[in-house]
Amino acid sequence: MPRTPTITQHTTRTARIEHRWPAVFALVVALVLYGALPNDLITVQRYVTVAIGIVLLIPLIAINPHHMSRQTRWSRTLSLALAIVIVLSNQITIVSLLLLLVGGSEEGPSLLQSALQVWVANVIGFALLYWEIDRGGPVIRTMAKRSDLPKADFRFPQDEDDDAIDEVSAGSSGTSDWTASYVDYFYFSLSNSMAFSPTDAMPLTSRAKLLMSLESFGGFVILALVIARAVSLIG
Template identity: 35%
Template sequence: MTDRDDDVPAWQRKTEGESRIAATLAVLAIVVLQVALPQQLRPQPAWLLPGLEILLLGVLVVANPFRINREERWLRNGGLLLTGLLSLATAVSADRLVFELIHGPLSDNASALLASGGAIWLTNVVVFGLWYWEFDRGGPAARAHARKPLPDFLFVQMQNPELAPPEWEPQFVDYLYLSFTNATAFSPTDVMPMSRWAKLTMMAQSTISLILVILVIARAINVLHSDS
């Protein structure tokens, strides 16, 4: 590494790429939450989407097992397809949860309602974290090769490099944090969206999170009040 490279933040230059472990564990956690949902909230047949997700995840891990730095179109499309399948399963479960809140027997069970709503809300947080991770500056492999200099998300470490380790660059956990804070605060906190797609995606996530929280908690309180 040259002296000139030392003056360039890691997120702006070519690096070895981030470890696959965190993103892989996140996908596995989503699949577990999907399988744990009540039968009436899962897309049918119940095994189809989780099976496809695990299969696709396995292909991606085998093709690029350690560091996400291999730039190939089919790998990029495979990652986006996997995130799309996870999103589809979450969307179907959220839609069925709303139906159950209004018409189904689950709406009369406060504990099951809160547990299912919490699982879907958490799944939604991780899914949006994956979308942010997949699209910021072209995705993890493109970031490893420093393809795009302008960030879609401006992290604190980018604004204050003197407060971060020299080799700091955003990784999946940073995007998961972004997703969680956006879902709880319903607005940006310390990570600023810079591009229009980032702003619209964060707005969509905040809206979905707010609707889920209001509907589930309101119904659960109503059920508890009726039982008392």
């Protein structure tokens, strides 16, 4: 496993340091949606997941309260653990939801609402995980020299726009030192979950392809069963 760099101060990079709060807001939304699921879907698991999320988030905000400018080994470990907990918990919840949908539970409207909550939380969770693994994470991506960055997991359009017309190349990675933020990964996760395939960004590594496959499959199964359940309720 590659050594995790310790970042504590600014370098000579011109990339804009990322704000902490978009990712925090998205995570809070996911935890609220998760905690608001019906009791018959998941019981103890949802409270454990929400509690773990809050406990891990507090020290991460403390080390980077406004901008993602500092990283240590323990903060990197906590960040990855938080994203993994959200994604894994949501996969378990998806399985529980599918069992209830297939089993013909009488709580039809409640299950359809729960499906939407689980789907949105899944999009947010995978966006967090993509955000954390790509090129060493949000701190390394903007603080370390590009020559020192870990291998990229995703290729964005801005990574190859430097030879386009001036107004396009002005925002490219090669010209402006652009780097992806949480919003970019959220859009990528959302479009992957809706289109069941890459849209603007392309996976480059095996782990990225496997994660995208898992997200797409989960989104497809939820959509297919929700449509079938909705049709049965209308009928």
